[in-house]
Amino acid sequence: MNENDPARSWWSKAVVYQIYPRSFADSNGDGVGDLRGVIERLDYLSTLGVDVLWLSPVYPSPHDDNGYDISDYQDIDPLFGTLADFDELLAAVHDRGMKLVMDLVVNHTSDEHPWFTASRDGGPAGSKRDWYIWRPARDGMEPGTPGAEPNNWGSFFSGPTWSYDEASGEYYLHLFSRKQPDLNWENPEVRQAVFAMMRWWLDRGVDGFRMDVVNLISKAPGLPDGVVHEGSLHGDGSPHYICGPRIHEYLAEMHREVFADPRPLLTVGEMPGVTVEQARLFTDPSRRELDMVFQFEHVGLDQGPGGKFDVRPLRLTDLKASLGRWQTGLGDTGWNSLYWNNHDQPRVVSRFGDDSPAHRDRSAKLLATVLHLHRGTPYIYQGEELGMANAPFDAIEDFRDIESLNHFRQRTALGADPESVLAGLRHRGRDNARTPVQWDATHHAGFTTGTPWIAVNPDHTHVNAAAQAADPDSVLHHYRRLIELRHTEPAVTHGDFHMLHPDDEQLYAFTRRHADSRTELLVLANFGGTAHTVELPEGWEDTDTLIANVSSDVPLRRTHTLRPWEARVQRRVL
Numbered sequence: 001m002n003e004n005d006p007a008r009s010w011w012s013k014a015v016v017y018q019i020y021p022r023s024f025a026d027s028n029g030d031g032v033g034d035l036r037g038v039i040e041r042l043d044y045l046s047t048l049g050v051d052v053l054w055l056s057p058v059y060p061s062p063h064d065d066n067g068y069d070i071s072d073y074q075d076i077d078p079l080f081g082t083l084a085d086f087d088e089l090l091a092a093v094h095d096r097g098m099k100l101v102m103d104l105v106v107n108h109t110s111d112e113h114p115w116f117t118a119s120r121d122g123g124p125a126g127s128k129r130d131w132y133i134w135r136p137a138r139d140g141m142e143p144g145t146p147g148a149e150p151n152n153w154g155s156f157f158s159g160p161t162w163s164y165d166e167a168s169g170e171y172y173l174h175l176f177s178r179k180q181p182d183l184n185w186e187n188p189e190v191r192q193a194v195f196a197m198m199r200w201w202l203d204r205g206v207d208g209f210r211m212d213v214v215n216l217i218s219k220a221p222g223l224p225d226g227v228v229h230e231g232s233l234h235g236d237g238s239p240h241y242i243c244g245p246r247i248h249e250y251l252a253e254m255h256r257e258v259f260a261d262p263r264p265l266l267t268v269g270e271m272p273g274v275t276v277e278q279a280r281l282f283t284d285p286s287r288r289e290l291d292m293v294f295q296f297e298h299v300g301l302d303q304g305p306g307g308k309f310d311v312r313p314l315r316l317t318d319l320k321a322s323l324g325r326w327q328t329g330l331g332d333t334g335w336n337s338l339y340w341n342n343h344d345q346p347r348v349v350s351r352f353g354d355d356s357p358a359h360r361d362r363s364a365k366l367l368a369t370v371l372h373l374h375r376g377t378p379y380i381y382q383g384e385e386l387g388m389a390n391a392p393f394d395a396i397e398d399f400r401d402i403e404s405l406n407h408f409r410q411r412t413a414l415g416a417d418p419e420s421v422l423a424g425l426r427h428r429g430r431d432n433a434r435t436p437v438q439w440d441a442t443h444h445a446g447f448t449t450g451t452p453w454i455a456v457n458p459d460h461t462h463v464n465a466a467a468q469a470a471d472p473d474s475v476l477h478h479y480r481r482l483i484e485l486r487h488t489e490p491a492v493t494h495g496d497f498h499m500l501h502p503d504d505e506q507l508y509a510f511t512r513r514h515a516d517s518r519t520e521l522l523v524l525a526n527f528g529g530t531a532h533t534v535e536l537p538e539g540w541e542d543t544d545t546l547i548a549n550v551s552s553d554v555p556l557r558r559t560h561t562l563r564p565w566e567a568r569v570q571r572r573v574l
Contacts, residue, residue, distance in 0.1 A: 010264045011291060012335065013493050014051035015372075015483045016101070016379045020343045021058055021080055022066060023436045024382055026448035033436070033447070035081035039089050041439075044465065046096040048385060048476075049483040052266060053093060054101045054210050056343055058086070062112050064179040065157075065402055066434075068103075068212060069110040073197045090205050099207035101266055106194050107216045108180040115193075116181050123168045133173035133184050135162075135223070143169055152225045154234025158406040161237065173223075175216060175241065177402055185217045185250055195257040202258070208266035211290075214251070215271035215282075218244030231306065233410075242273040248281065251289040259288075268337055270294040276329035283334030292337040292377060298322045299345055302352075309407060309424030314352055316505050316527050324510075327375055327497040336376025340367060341384045346432040350390035352527075359529055359565050360387055360463075365478045365549035366525050366567035370508055372482040373523045373569060375497050383437050385479040386468055390432040391457045396422065400454050404429040440466040481547055489546070491519045491571075506532045507562070513574070521546065522570040526562035533561045543570040 025037030035058065045053065057067035058080040067077070076086050093100045109116055118128040141148035149162040150171055155178075162171040163178040173182045183190050198209065219241045226235030251269070259265060269282065271293045282290050301318045304310035330336050340348035349355050353363030364387030372378045393399060396408050396418075404425045411421045426432075431454060438460035439446030445460035457463075468474035486492050495512035508525040522540050526532045536558055545552035548568040556570060 009291070009335075011052070011266050011377055013487055014266075014377055015049070015486060016052040016054050016266075016377060017045055017048070017050040018054045018056065018342055018379060018381045020056045020382060020434060022056075022453065023434050023447075025437065025439070026450065026452075029448060029450040030079075031448050031450040031452045032079055034079070035076070035085040035089050039085075039092055042089075042092055042096060046098065047480075049480055049487070050098065050380065052099045052101055052207070054379070055103060057103045057105060062110055062179065064110070064177050066400075068105050069108070069177065069180045070105055071110040071112040072114075074200055087204070094205070099264075099266070100205075101208045101210055101268075102201055102206050103212060104198065104209040104214075105212040106183060107213045108174065108176060108182045111179045111181055115183075119181075120165055120168065120172070124170065130187050131184055131190050132181050133219070133223075134165075134168075134170045135173070136170050137164075143171075151223050151237065152228065152235035153223075153237030153240075154226075154232065157403050158410045160234060173219075175213075175237075182219075183217070185246070191250065191253065192257075195254060198254075198258045202261055202263075202265070207263070209268075210294075211267070211269045213272060214269040215243050215247055215274055215293075216241050217250055218246040220244055238273055243271070243278050248287075248289065251282065252287065255288045255290075267291045268294060272296050276326055279326075280330060280334050283330065292335045294337050294339065294342075295326065297326070303428075309421070309428050311424055311427045316508060317503060319352070320499060320502055320508060323374065324497075324499040324502065327499075331375070331497060336374065337379060338371050338374050338376040339379040339381070340371055341381035341433060342379070343381070343433050344430050345381075346428055346430075347388055347390045348384065349387050350432070351427075354529060354565065355389040360389070361475055362549050362565040364475045366527070366565050368475075368479055368482055369547065369549060369567040369569065370523065370525050372486060373492060373510075373512065373521065375493075375495065375512070378482075378486070380479065381433065385476050386438060386463060386465055387475040388435075388438060388463065389457065389459065390426070391435045391455070393422070393426050393429070393431065396425075398455065399425060399429060399431050401430045401434070404431060438464040440464050478547075478549060485547060489519070489521075490514045490517045491521050495519070495521065500537070501534065504534075506530075507534050509534065511537075515574070518574040520572055520574055522572075523567075524560075524562060524570070525567040526565060529564045531561050531563055533559060535559055540570055540572065543572045545569070546571045 021033045024033040025041050026033050027036035058076050059070045060072040060075050060077045061067045061069050076083050090100055115131050119132045135150035137143040137148040144164045149160050153161040155161045157177050161175055164171050174180050226237040228235050267290045269290045274295050279293050282293050302312055302314045304312040326336055348367050349364045353367050408421050412418050435457050436447035436452050441461045441464055444452055445456045468476035491512045491514035495514040498511045500509040501507050506528045510523050512521040541558055542555050546569040550566050
């Protein structure tokens with residue numbers, strides 16, 4: 001292990017907990033979570049054992065995309081509190097020995113950010129016009145008419161990626177909502193303004209950044225048209241903006257300009273479409289770009305040819321092949337981030353597990369065990385440690401997310417059956433992750449004394465933190481044990497990874513071997529509601545069980561039958 005190996009970094013033993021403030025805890029009864037609500041729950045997070053809190057955006061925002069459309073990078077939205085509240089939260093986090101990472105959204109701003117209003121209102125000759133990406137209509141086309149957009153790209157949130165500004169006679173680019181115009185990173189003034197803002201937060205004491213869709217900041221010169229795939233209304237622009245031509249240059253510049261701070265910081269880049277080979281470059285310590293990336297390969301495996309909301313069953317062999325490839329690919333260079341859930345993904349116990357009463361707790365523990373025993377830094381999304389499940393959304397009126405609402409509007413306008421569109425939203429919609437955290441069995445789950453901005457899952461009466469804290473066999477306590485295991489067992493943090501039985505459609509099995517401590521771990525997980533028999537490698541019979549989600553009083557045999565949704569981790573000395 002050389003001195004640049006990320007395994008030597010503090011975050012290789014850390015566990016990160018993501019807080020989506022709007023849905024975490026409401027202190028003032030307005031139905032929206034806030035910073036003081038987070039402060040009030042810090043002891044819960046400290047007891048859980050996590051090392052880092054990742055705070056989703058709390059900046060001023062019109063909330064077109066729930067805060068990922070920022071109108072001021074250096075303040076706190078009154079909906080969440082004040083800068084004084086933030087400073088108090090940061091100090092309280094540090095007092096408990098934890099760190100705080102901010103969400104950084106710099107591919108785009110809100111269209112209400114002063115940078116964009118100056119860019120728009122100053123016209124083509126304005127001083128900030130080039131801070132965003134403006135283009136005239138296609139040659140020979142009437143500006144503002146269908147098809148006159150500068151290229152044919154489709155937005156992540158439906159519709160074209162261009163909106164027409166009548167006053168200046170040009171279009172601006174927005175890969176997401178029309179209220180989220182893309183910054184022009186080709187302009188060095190933009191980059192310096194972003195770097196100055198980042199230094200401002202670091203000077204305030206934050207411990208790093210999670211960078212939203214950061215691999216989209218470099219676009220291909222000329223912004224060429226994308227291929228129009230069958231069934232699509234627009235061209236696929238992703239080859240022209242995912243990991244664009246200057247992305248490594250921009251991130252290396254950011255590292256030089258911002259992260260010379262001697263404190264132990266964390267930088268993680270959310271990167272849709274990133275490959276293993278690209279991630280090796282981004283996370284190679286010698287290149288000084290990022291500590292780790294969020295990749296999306298494994299959370300696209302249950303997606304059919306029709307896109308995100310075209311749901312198909314997960315094949316376990318596909319999941320093993322994907323995660324195994326990332327384990328191997330970043331095994332000697334770089335570092336993995338490990339996650340099932342975040343604010344953009346449906347609840348994993350409903351997605352890859354079994355949220356029925358018979359198997360919910362056991363499958364939630366299995367999923368946690370499998371993830372946390374991989375090599376990399378685990379990320380827990382709020383409520384995941386309780387086994388929170390997808391919510392029962394009955395009608396489109398129950399949804400709040402712009403992506404889901406736009407998708408429903410577009411597909412039904414084209415003649416799709418509303419109920420079939422809703423079925424996809426129920427499975428994959430982002431609102432599944434955004435229902436309030438279930439603190440107790442009282443009205444609104446202890447989240448608020450008012451009316452929550454989105455309905456609480458009715459299962460909170462039996463799935464909640466208060467009940468699980470009192471039950472040593474709960475999902476919550478299982479997560480505590482997994483976190484402690486990462487802190488204390490070198491094979492979990494630094495051990496080599498080797499997949500077993502890659503072609504088995506029900507068994508997920510692998511080993512973690514750590515030569516320095518002469519320790520090897522065997523992870524066995526039965527992804528199914530029926531018993532499953534497995535042939536084990538030689539030498540694992542009667543070994544010690546390190547952690548399990550069911551009673552481990554059944555000794556391990558060479559030919560062993562795992563119970564439904566059983567997961568266990570065995571340990572042996574080499």
